Amino acid sequence: MNLATPQALMLVGALIFGLGVIGFLARRNMIVMFLSTEIMFQGVLVNLVGMGLLHGNLQGQAMGLFVLVIAAVEAGLGLAIVVMMYRRRGTLDAESWRTMRG
């Protein structure tokens, strides 16, 4: 069975991660910001699998599973906070929490 090369996986992971960063920084909708963090998790996960592939063991995949757990946790808590903030302000705009005068 022919497998994907580790470098290819890592490259794809890096690009997905970078897109997630951009989304997190640029978008003002807090839900989309959290979706972007999930995208970043995807990048990390792909990268971990690539690493595991490179070393020829299953450690990378096991770590990937834990990343999944963290992602789920983050999604749950993050969305709870988003709901709370939405109730408070009536909007999902992250800029609405910018209350310092600067």
Next chain:
Amino acid sequence: MENLKTLAILIPILPLVSMLLVGAIGLRILKSRSHWLVISGVGGSLVLASLILGDVLSHSARDAGAAHVTEAESAVGNAALSKSIPLYDWFVVEADPAQGARESAGWLQMTFRVDQLTCVMLMTVLTVGLMVVIYSTGYMRDHHGHAERGYERFFAFLGLFVFSMCMLVLAGNFLVLYMGWELVGLSSFLLIGHYYQKPEAAKAARKAFIVNRVGDFGFAIGIWLIYLTFGTLDYQRVFDLVAGVANFDAHSHQAFDALVHSTLGANVNPMDFKILVESRITWIALLLFCGAMGKSAQFPLHVWLPDAMEGPTPVSALIHAATMVTAGVYLVARCSVIFASSEIAMWFVATIGAATAFFAATIALTQFDMKRILAYSTLSQLGYMFLGLGVGAFDSSVFHLFTHAFFKACLFLGAGSVMHAMGGVIDIRKFSGLRRQMPVTHATFLISSLALAGFPLLSAFWSKDEIIHAAFESGFPLFGWIGLITAALTAFYTFRMVAMAFWGQERMAPGVEHAHEGGAWMNFPLIFLAVGAIGAGYFGVHMVSGGGFLGVFEPHGAFHHFLEPVIASAKGILSGHGAEHAVAHAGGHTLMYVSALIAIGGILLASYLYTKRPTIPFAIAAASGSLHRLLYNKYYVDEIYDAVFVQPLRRLGRFCFGVDRNFINAILYVLGNIPRAIGFGLRSGQQGAMQGYALGMIIGIVALIWIVLNGVG
């Protein structure tokens, strides 16, 4: 001696304990019963002091009892008294083995000294103190017998004062003396400022404290100089050394050498030491006198005493008339050896005393505030005492101190009685003719006034006359003339006050219907002190079968013999300097008649002018114009001080404040604004936008990765 030591310790302890107890539980528990503790404390001390007096008398009796006691035995008795009683080692001054063994290896000790002078002072302080405490019990209440606000505080501070004064007179070395000195200053400050809500009282308290500080500064330097010179602060060692230097005999100085070696160590050259002491003794005496001037309110440091009358009247009677202000006199009498060794110092003391006596008496002529008249009178009488000290009549001065305490305390308490009855008014223009409504006050006040005026056969007549006599014999008769003139002035202003307040037409202060006596608490001390004013003088005279004053009385009685051992050494030094100083004051009966006539003349003149012809004094005052204004404004001393010291200091203060505000604050402003400016620059980046922070974080991560992958350089 052990017996004496126990008594001496207990005397200050009793008032201290009563003060602490009143301070601790007075406000909550004792309240208007606070006086009992202090009365019993001071009374107990008085009993103990009497026991000490008896003890000391038994020592001295060997001296006075003459025939069957040898010279050697009396010397032993007095040597025992002049020794300091060590209580405990206080603190280490220096542990310098090169200096030899002094004061048990550098330790300054807490020591007491109980001798004849101490006994006199203790008896004076405690007797007057007890009377004043009893009087205060009545005085510090309103007409319904309710205690004033601060009642227990007042009694606690009275206890503190008695404790401090006992420490002062019991001290066995200069350091303990200084401690007591400062403690009485503190209690004086606290008691003058008793009515601290009154701005004048608070100001007067500050003034007293600050002016005293000027004097105490010199005093402290003097004590330091004593330590530098003699290596000890113990009275007797210092006095022995000074006497040794003063009586130095070039032909036989083995005794002096032995004394120096035993006190200062074997490696001190006695001749060098003698030269050192001679060069410094005048300075030491003048610096000590500086402290005495402050405490005893001698010109030019007298300004605090009249203002101190803002305090409650019993305080004026006790502290600012009878006891504390005489501490300076006590100091000079105690250090009579040091002063006698320096002719300049003696001359200075006499000059200051005479000047103050005259100067204060003239001011008293024109004042209308009863307590202030008495305050200036106190200044004048203290001036007499210093005059007496300066001309070498130490015993007469202490005698005058003793008699003065009784009649001046009585006068003040009488004035307090008047003030109490007049609802706080003390200006003698506002009332008159009180003698019918206040018979006890009038009688006692009259007796004390006669005593103050020098009426024959009353206490001050004897003591004052001795001082004037000594002044005439001092070789500088001007002092004597000043004394006589001042005596005339004293008689005049005293009876001016009596006539205006008690005699003539009956007139009450505004708002007062009816004057009444202060009750038994206040009358008893008045009567007791009036009896003292009559009788105290007789301790100092002795009866002769013929030839004395009025054919019976001869000055220099038991009192002087009692004090003889304390001042014998100083007298010896003075007689070495010049014979006329020292000889016994026998004779001088002519002067007694003259001064009696002067006193009676002054009394009669004032009585006549202010009761029968009240217009004449006003006419004189108006005619003399600027002179009257000068006296009425107390020679403008306060104003001169204000212009010379207070205002320049205030300007300096303003200048410093200006520097602080305009220069130092400007630097601080600049320093404080540097971070603010930085913050202003950085603030635009802080908007609370989390994505902005995240962007910064990402940029940092990129930089970090870049550095990790490619290295920095």
Next chain:
Amino acid sequence: MTDTLVYLAYAVAAAGAAGVYLGLPRESKPDRRGLLVIMAAVSAGVFCLVMHRIMGDAANHVAFVVLSLFAIGGAARMITHPKPVYSAVYFIIVILSTAAMLVLAGAEFLGLVLVAVYAGAILVTYAFVIMLSQQSTMHSDHFRNALDYDRSSREPAWTVIAGFVLSATIAGMIVQRSWPSFDAARAAKTAEHNTLRLGELLMTDMAVSVELAAVLLLVAMVGAIAIARKRIPHDETFETRRPLGESGRTAPPY
């Protein structure tokens, strides 16, 4: 050769950055759809080239490259779409293609779990929250109907530059670095009985970690309930209706 690859990787990042920048939602943006398409095509083309150079000898590399194109394109569209619902849909595309890529890489179990957890559980949560908060704008596809804060981006230029410099740095490192030689045979062994062996690993060597993860999930669940069920009063003083896009525009650069 590696140098060329590096520059190619940088080119992918640069062209992608341009494309994402053009694609990010903005108020009153001029229509540059043509440029966007060109940039996306350049980026995709060069990406294919790079992938080909990296894994040219692998048999199924065409499928892998196509899947990765889907994943990256989906991610790009997800972050640029003005409507959160559509973002969620593109997110599914990313997950599915990633899962397929994992299967291709021999991680079957992980791929399936990814689909189950992400597409099944997490995304449902997201959809739920989106619907809870944005019902009014859900039904129309038109840009004008998006909410104001979805129609503008925050600092698009700076964020795009930062994000793609990050990607380019990592990508450059990946293609440039001399990795340990890849033992394809050994790697293939990990794919055999993947689920069984992964389970053995997790239940033996990593048993404690698994327990910890379980506890973490439990705590997160309790926390999420505690946070979300709280009755939070609406902040009346806060002005929600700010002028369109103002808050994003006035923010100074960092």
